[in-house]
Amino acid sequence: MDATATGDASAEKKAAPIELVGIRKQYPDGTVAVGDLSLEVRAGELVVLIGPSGCGKSTVLRMVNRLIEPTAGKIMLDGEDVTSADPVELRRRIGYVIQNVGLFPHQTIQANVGTVPRLLGWSRARVRQRSDELLELVGLDPAKFGKRYPQELSGGQRQRVGVARALAADPVVLLMDEPFSAVDPIVRGRLQEEFLRLQADVRKTIVLVTHDLDEAVRLGDRIAVLSQGGKLEQYDSPADLLGRPASPFVREFVGADRGIRRLAVTPVTRDMLEPLDGDNGEYPATALGTSLYDALATMLVTNSDYLRVTDGDEPVGLLTRHRLLSIDYPAEQ
Protein backbone atom coordinates (compact mmCIF):
# COMPACT_ATOMS: atom_id res chain seq x y z
CA MET A 1 0.00 0.00 0.00
CA ASP A 2 1.81 2.97 -1.31
CA ALA A 3 1.20 6.29 0.39
CA THR A 4 1.37 8.08 -2.94
CA ALA A 5 -1.57 6.02 -4.12
CA THR A 6 -3.87 7.80 -1.69
CA GLY A 7 -4.13 10.93 -3.81
CA ASP A 8 -7.12 12.83 -2.43
CA ALA A 9 -7.33 10.41 0.45
CA SER A 10 -4.29 11.92 2.11
CA ALA A 11 -5.96 15.33 2.26
CA GLU A 12 -8.19 13.60 4.82
CA LYS A 13 -10.53 14.97 7.38
CA LYS A 14 -8.95 14.93 10.78
CA ALA A 15 -9.45 11.96 13.04
CA ALA A 16 -11.65 12.80 16.02
CA PRO A 17 -11.34 11.82 19.68
CA ILE A 18 -14.15 9.77 21.26
CA GLU A 19 -15.17 9.82 24.87
CA LEU A 20 -17.61 7.42 26.48
CA VAL A 21 -18.96 8.81 29.73
CA GLY A 22 -20.67 6.35 32.05
CA ILE A 23 -22.40 4.42 29.29
CA ARG A 24 -24.75 1.62 30.22
CA LYS A 25 -26.82 -0.91 28.30
CA GLN A 26 -29.51 -2.86 30.02
CA TYR A 27 -31.83 -5.06 27.97
CA PRO A 28 -35.54 -5.36 28.70
CA ASP A 29 -35.00 -8.85 30.18
CA GLY A 30 -32.75 -7.26 32.81
CA THR A 31 -29.40 -8.31 31.32
CA VAL A 32 -26.82 -5.63 31.97
CA ALA A 33 -24.49 -5.95 28.97
CA VAL A 34 -22.49 -2.86 29.96
CA GLY A 35 -22.86 -1.46 33.48
CA ASP A 36 -21.09 1.86 33.65
CA LEU A 37 -18.16 2.37 31.32
CA SER A 38 -16.05 5.46 30.80
CA LEU A 39 -13.30 5.42 28.22
CA GLU A 40 -11.52 8.05 26.19
CA VAL A 41 -9.83 7.42 22.87
CA ARG A 42 -7.48 10.06 21.53
CA ALA A 43 -7.64 11.31 17.97
CA GLY A 44 -5.64 9.03 15.70
CA GLU A 45 -5.26 6.35 18.37
CA LEU A 46 -5.91 2.64 17.83
CA VAL A 47 -7.61 1.20 20.89
CA VAL A 48 -8.39 -2.49 21.22
CA LEU A 49 -11.27 -3.79 23.35
CA ILE A 50 -10.64 -7.30 24.60
CA GLY A 51 -12.23 -9.59 27.17
CA PRO A 52 -14.02 -12.92 27.56
CA SER A 53 -17.04 -13.83 25.46
CA GLY A 54 -20.18 -11.94 26.46
CA CYS A 55 -18.39 -9.20 28.40
CA GLY A 56 -19.97 -6.50 26.26
CA LYS A 57 -17.27 -5.60 23.71
CA SER A 58 -19.56 -5.54 20.66
CA THR A 59 -22.23 -3.74 22.64
CA VAL A 60 -19.77 -0.96 23.46
CA LEU A 61 -18.77 -0.63 19.81
CA ARG A 62 -22.37 -0.61 18.61
CA MET A 63 -23.32 2.04 21.13
CA VAL A 64 -20.70 4.34 19.62
CA ASN A 65 -22.43 4.33 16.24
CA ARG A 66 -25.85 3.95 17.89
CA LEU A 67 -26.70 0.61 16.32
CA ILE A 68 -27.53 -0.01 19.98
CA GLU A 69 -29.06 2.80 22.00
CA PRO A 70 -27.38 3.26 25.39
CA THR A 71 -29.69 3.10 28.42
CA ALA A 72 -27.66 5.83 30.12
CA GLY A 73 -24.46 7.80 29.66
CA LYS A 74 -23.00 10.07 27.04
CA ILE A 75 -21.00 9.60 23.85
CA MET A 76 -18.79 12.50 22.86
CA LEU A 77 -17.38 12.64 19.34
CA ASP A 78 -14.89 15.40 18.67
CA GLY A 79 -16.04 17.17 21.82
CA GLU A 80 -19.68 17.13 20.72
CA ASP A 81 -22.37 15.13 22.52
CA VAL A 82 -23.78 12.77 19.88
CA THR A 83 -25.88 10.69 22.27
CA SER A 84 -29.04 11.99 20.65
CA ALA A 85 -27.68 12.96 17.21
CA ASP A 86 -29.40 11.54 14.13
CA PRO A 87 -27.97 7.98 13.95
CA VAL A 88 -27.89 7.93 10.15
CA GLU A 89 -25.95 11.17 9.98
CA LEU A 90 -23.68 9.90 12.76
CA ARG A 91 -22.86 6.69 10.86
CA ARG A 92 -21.64 8.69 7.89
CA ARG A 93 -18.89 10.01 10.13
CA ILE A 94 -18.07 6.59 11.54
CA GLY A 95 -16.79 3.68 9.42
CA TYR A 96 -17.78 0.19 10.59
CA VAL A 97 -16.06 -3.08 9.68
CA ILE A 98 -17.41 -6.42 10.87
CA GLN A 99 -16.34 -10.04 10.69
CA ASN A 100 -17.29 -11.55 7.31
CA VAL A 101 -17.52 -7.99 6.04
CA GLY A 102 -21.14 -8.00 4.93
CA LEU A 103 -20.44 -6.97 1.34
CA PHE A 104 -23.47 -6.77 -0.95
CA PRO A 105 -23.23 -9.99 -2.99
CA HIS A 106 -24.97 -8.65 -6.11
CA GLN A 107 -22.87 -5.52 -6.40
CA THR A 108 -19.39 -5.24 -7.86
CA ILE A 109 -16.45 -4.50 -5.59
CA GLN A 110 -16.36 -0.97 -6.97
CA ALA A 111 -20.03 -0.43 -6.17
CA ASN A 112 -19.58 -1.91 -2.70
CA VAL A 113 -16.75 0.47 -1.88
CA GLY A 114 -18.75 3.42 -3.26
CA THR A 115 -21.86 2.71 -1.17
CA VAL A 116 -21.64 5.58 1.32
CA PRO A 117 -20.26 8.21 -1.10
CA ARG A 118 -23.23 7.36 -3.38
CA LEU A 119 -25.62 7.84 -0.47
CA LEU A 120 -23.95 11.18 0.16
CA GLY A 121 -24.84 12.21 -3.39
CA TRP A 122 -21.34 12.35 -4.84
CA SER A 123 -21.11 12.40 -8.65
CA ARG A 124 -20.53 9.08 -10.41
CA ALA A 125 -17.07 10.15 -11.50
CA ARG A 126 -16.08 11.15 -7.99
CA VAL A 127 -17.45 7.92 -6.50
CA ARG A 128 -15.55 5.92 -9.09
CA GLN A 129 -12.32 7.82 -8.46
CA ARG A 130 -12.65 7.44 -4.70
CA SER A 131 -13.39 3.74 -5.01
CA ASP A 132 -10.30 3.17 -7.20
CA GLU A 133 -8.16 5.18 -4.82
CA LEU A 134 -9.33 3.19 -1.78
CA LEU A 135 -8.87 -0.18 -3.48
CA GLU A 136 -5.33 0.80 -4.31
CA LEU A 137 -4.80 1.95 -0.74
CA VAL A 138 -5.72 -1.49 0.62
CA GLY A 139 -3.51 -3.21 -1.96
CA LEU A 140 -6.09 -4.35 -4.52
CA ASP A 141 -5.64 -3.36 -8.16
CA PRO A 142 -8.90 -1.59 -9.10
CA ALA A 143 -8.54 -2.60 -12.76
CA LYS A 144 -8.37 -6.24 -11.74
CA PHE A 145 -10.82 -6.40 -8.84
CA GLY A 146 -13.20 -3.44 -9.33
CA LYS A 147 -15.61 -5.28 -11.64
CA ARG A 148 -15.61 -8.55 -9.75
CA TYR A 149 -18.30 -9.69 -7.34
CA PRO A 150 -17.56 -10.51 -3.69
CA GLN A 151 -17.73 -14.30 -4.20
CA GLU A 152 -14.94 -13.98 -6.78
CA LEU A 153 -12.50 -12.82 -4.07
CA SER A 154 -10.65 -14.69 -1.33
CA GLY A 155 -11.63 -14.14 2.32
CA GLY A 156 -8.61 -11.91 2.90
CA GLN A 157 -9.34 -9.84 -0.21
CA ARG A 158 -12.97 -9.41 0.87
CA GLN A 159 -11.77 -8.23 4.26
CA ARG A 160 -9.65 -5.55 2.58
CA VAL A 161 -12.66 -4.44 0.54
CA GLY A 162 -14.53 -4.12 3.84
CA VAL A 163 -11.82 -1.79 5.14
CA ALA A 164 -11.83 0.20 1.87
CA ARG A 165 -15.60 0.56 2.07
CA ALA A 166 -15.45 1.75 5.67
CA LEU A 167 -12.87 4.39 4.73
CA ALA A 168 -14.64 5.55 1.56
CA ALA A 169 -16.49 8.54 2.96
CA ASP A 170 -13.44 9.57 4.95
CA PRO A 171 -14.85 8.92 8.42
CA VAL A 172 -13.34 10.53 11.50
CA VAL A 173 -13.62 7.25 13.43
CA LEU A 174 -13.38 3.61 12.41
CA LEU A 175 -15.05 0.86 14.43
CA MET A 176 -13.90 -2.70 13.74
CA ASP A 177 -15.55 -5.78 15.23
CA GLU A 178 -13.31 -8.86 14.93
CA PRO A 179 -12.26 -7.67 11.46
CA PHE A 180 -9.62 -10.33 10.85
CA SER A 181 -11.01 -13.36 12.63
CA ALA A 182 -12.74 -15.00 9.67
CA VAL A 183 -9.48 -15.70 7.80
CA ASP A 184 -6.76 -18.25 8.47
CA PRO A 185 -3.83 -17.31 10.74
CA ILE A 186 -1.35 -16.68 7.92
CA VAL A 187 -3.67 -14.38 6.00
CA ARG A 188 -4.61 -12.73 9.30
CA GLY A 189 -0.97 -11.95 10.07
CA ARG A 190 -0.53 -10.39 6.65
CA LEU A 191 -3.73 -8.36 6.92
CA GLN A 192 -2.69 -7.09 10.35
CA GLU A 193 0.66 -5.99 8.99
CA GLU A 194 -0.92 -4.21 6.03
CA PHE A 195 -3.49 -2.68 8.30
CA LEU A 196 -0.79 -1.17 10.51
CA ARG A 197 0.85 0.34 7.44
CA LEU A 198 -2.49 1.70 6.31
CA GLN A 199 -3.17 3.19 9.75
CA ALA A 200 0.28 4.84 9.78
CA ASP A 201 -0.84 6.49 6.56
CA VAL A 202 -4.45 7.49 7.32
CA ARG A 203 -4.19 7.84 11.15
CA LYS A 204 -7.86 7.35 11.96
CA THR A 205 -9.22 7.02 15.46
CA ILE A 206 -9.92 3.30 15.62
CA VAL A 207 -11.72 1.13 18.16
CA LEU A 208 -11.19 -2.54 17.39
CA VAL A 209 -12.79 -5.51 19.13
CA THR A 210 -10.95 -8.81 19.24
CA HIS A 211 -10.76 -11.93 21.39
CA ASP A 212 -7.19 -12.57 20.27
CA LEU A 213 -4.58 -11.21 22.70
CA ASP A 214 -1.77 -11.46 20.17
CA GLU A 215 -3.78 -9.33 17.77
CA ALA A 216 -4.47 -6.82 20.54
CA VAL A 217 -0.79 -6.57 21.44
CA ARG A 218 0.24 -6.27 17.85
CA LEU A 219 -2.25 -3.63 16.78
CA GLY A 220 -3.20 -1.61 19.84
CA ASP A 221 -1.71 1.71 20.91
CA ARG A 222 -3.69 1.00 24.06
CA ILE A 223 -5.70 -2.03 25.12
CA ALA A 224 -8.86 -1.93 27.24
CA VAL A 225 -9.48 -5.22 29.06
CA LEU A 226 -13.14 -5.70 29.95
CA SER A 227 -14.77 -8.23 32.26
CA GLN A 228 -18.45 -9.21 32.47
CA GLY A 229 -20.83 -6.29 32.34
CA GLY A 230 -18.37 -4.15 30.39
CA LYS A 231 -16.30 -3.45 33.50
CA LEU A 232 -13.00 -1.81 32.63
CA GLU A 233 -10.27 -3.85 34.31
CA GLN A 234 -7.26 -2.12 32.80
CA TYR A 235 -6.54 0.42 30.08
CA ASP A 236 -2.87 0.53 29.15
CA SER A 237 -0.23 0.21 26.47
CA PRO A 238 0.49 -3.39 25.43
CA ALA A 239 3.85 -3.38 27.24
CA ASP A 240 2.34 -2.08 30.49
CA LEU A 241 -0.62 -4.44 30.30
CA LEU A 242 1.66 -7.45 29.92
CA GLY A 243 4.26 -6.17 32.36
CA ARG A 244 1.96 -4.84 35.07
CA PRO A 245 -1.40 -6.63 35.08
CA ALA A 246 -3.57 -4.49 37.36
CA SER A 247 -5.68 -7.27 38.86
CA PRO A 248 -5.80 -11.05 39.22
CA PHE A 249 -8.43 -11.04 36.45
CA VAL A 250 -6.07 -9.33 34.00
CA ARG A 251 -3.13 -11.47 35.10
CA GLU A 252 -5.13 -14.59 34.35
CA PHE A 253 -6.48 -13.15 31.13
CA VAL A 254 -3.09 -12.22 29.69
CA GLY A 255 -1.88 -15.69 30.63
CA ALA A 256 1.32 -17.43 31.44
CA ASP A 257 3.08 -16.65 28.20
CA ARG A 258 2.92 -12.89 28.71
CA GLY A 259 6.71 -12.85 29.25
CA ILE A 260 7.22 -13.87 25.64
CA ARG A 261 4.57 -11.44 24.42
CA ARG A 262 6.20 -8.71 26.42
CA LEU A 263 9.53 -9.33 24.72
CA ALA A 264 7.75 -8.70 21.43
CA VAL A 265 6.59 -5.22 22.46
CA THR A 266 9.72 -4.10 24.34
CA PRO A 267 12.47 -2.49 22.24
CA VAL A 268 16.20 -2.69 22.90
CA THR A 269 17.12 0.57 24.65
CA ARG A 270 20.46 2.06 25.74
CA ASP A 271 19.90 1.44 29.44
CA MET A 272 19.95 -2.33 28.81
CA LEU A 273 23.43 -2.28 27.32
CA GLU A 274 26.86 -3.10 28.70
CA PRO A 275 29.77 -0.94 27.55
CA LEU A 276 31.63 -2.16 24.50
CA ASP A 277 34.95 -3.82 25.10
CA GLY A 278 37.26 -3.26 22.10
CA ASP A 279 35.23 -3.26 18.91
CA ASN A 280 33.36 -6.51 19.67
CA GLY A 281 33.13 -6.91 15.92
CA GLU A 282 32.78 -10.67 16.19
CA TYR A 283 29.31 -10.53 17.74
CA PRO A 284 26.19 -10.41 15.58
CA ALA A 285 24.66 -6.93 15.34
CA THR A 286 21.19 -5.65 16.04
CA ALA A 287 19.81 -2.11 15.97
CA LEU A 288 18.54 -0.04 18.88
CA GLY A 289 14.75 -0.26 18.82
CA THR A 290 14.65 -3.89 17.66
CA SER A 291 12.21 -5.89 19.79
CA LEU A 292 13.74 -8.04 22.52
CA TYR A 293 11.93 -10.96 20.92
CA ASP A 294 13.79 -10.46 17.63
CA ALA A 295 17.04 -9.86 19.52
CA LEU A 296 16.61 -13.16 21.35
CA ALA A 297 15.81 -14.90 18.06
CA THR A 298 19.08 -13.54 16.61
CA MET A 299 20.99 -14.85 19.64
CA LEU A 300 19.44 -18.29 19.27
CA VAL A 301 19.97 -18.52 15.52
CA THR A 302 23.60 -17.33 15.70
CA ASN A 303 24.28 -19.25 18.90
CA SER A 304 25.68 -16.15 20.57
CA ASP A 305 25.12 -14.87 24.10
CA TYR A 306 25.97 -11.32 23.06
CA LEU A 307 24.74 -8.87 20.45
CA ARG A 308 26.51 -5.74 19.32
CA VAL A 309 23.85 -3.03 19.35
CA THR A 310 24.10 -0.24 16.81
CA ASP A 311 22.55 3.17 16.34
CA GLY A 312 22.73 3.72 12.60
CA ASP A 313 26.29 2.66 11.74
CA GLU A 314 27.66 3.34 15.18
CA PRO A 315 28.04 0.50 17.75
CA VAL A 316 26.66 1.75 21.08
CA GLY A 317 26.84 -1.22 23.46
CA LEU A 318 26.50 -4.88 24.13
CA LEU A 319 23.28 -6.74 24.93
CA THR A 320 23.77 -9.95 26.87
CA ARG A 321 21.37 -12.86 26.88
CA HIS A 322 21.39 -12.81 30.66
CA ARG A 323 20.24 -9.17 30.73
CA LEU A 324 17.64 -9.78 28.05
CA LEU A 325 16.09 -12.63 30.03
CA SER A 326 16.08 -10.73 33.32
CA ILE A 327 14.08 -7.68 32.30
CA ASP A 328 11.99 -6.73 35.32
CA TYR A 329 8.36 -7.61 35.71
CA PRO A 330 7.44 -5.16 38.45
CA ALA A 331 4.00 -6.64 39.12
CA GLU A 332 5.56 -9.96 39.99
CA GLN A 333 8.19 -8.82 42.42
Ligand SMILES: Nc1ncnc2c1ncn2[C@@H]1O[C@H](COP(=O)(O)OP(=O)(O)OP(=O)(O)O)[C@@H](O)[C@H]1O
Ligand atom coordinates in the same frame (compact mmCIF):
# COMPACT_ATOMS: atom_id res chain seq x y z
N1 LIG B 1 -31.11 -8.42 22.91
C1 LIG B 1 -30.49 -8.86 24.01
N2 LIG B 1 -31.19 -9.14 25.13
C2 LIG B 1 -30.57 -9.57 26.26
N3 LIG B 1 -29.23 -9.71 26.37
C3 LIG B 1 -28.48 -9.44 25.29
C4 LIG B 1 -29.06 -8.99 24.05
N4 LIG B 1 -28.07 -8.80 23.17
C5 LIG B 1 -26.92 -9.10 23.81
N5 LIG B 1 -27.16 -9.49 25.09
C6 LIG B 1 -26.17 -9.89 26.11
O1 LIG B 1 -25.26 -8.82 26.33
C7 LIG B 1 -23.97 -9.33 26.72
C8 LIG B 1 -22.88 -8.66 25.91
O2 LIG B 1 -22.93 -9.08 24.57
P1 LIG B 1 -21.80 -8.68 23.51
O3 LIG B 1 -22.20 -9.22 22.18
O4 LIG B 1 -21.55 -7.23 23.61
O5 LIG B 1 -20.54 -9.46 24.07
P2 LIG B 1 -19.09 -9.64 23.44
O6 LIG B 1 -18.13 -9.33 24.52
O7 LIG B 1 -18.98 -8.89 22.17
O8 LIG B 1 -19.10 -11.21 23.19
P3 LIG B 1 -18.35 -12.13 22.09
O9 LIG B 1 -16.88 -12.02 22.36
O10 LIG B 1 -18.88 -13.49 22.43
O11 LIG B 1 -18.78 -11.65 20.75
C9 LIG B 1 -24.04 -10.83 26.54
O12 LIG B 1 -24.21 -11.42 27.80
C10 LIG B 1 -25.29 -11.04 25.69
O13 LIG B 1 -25.90 -12.27 25.97
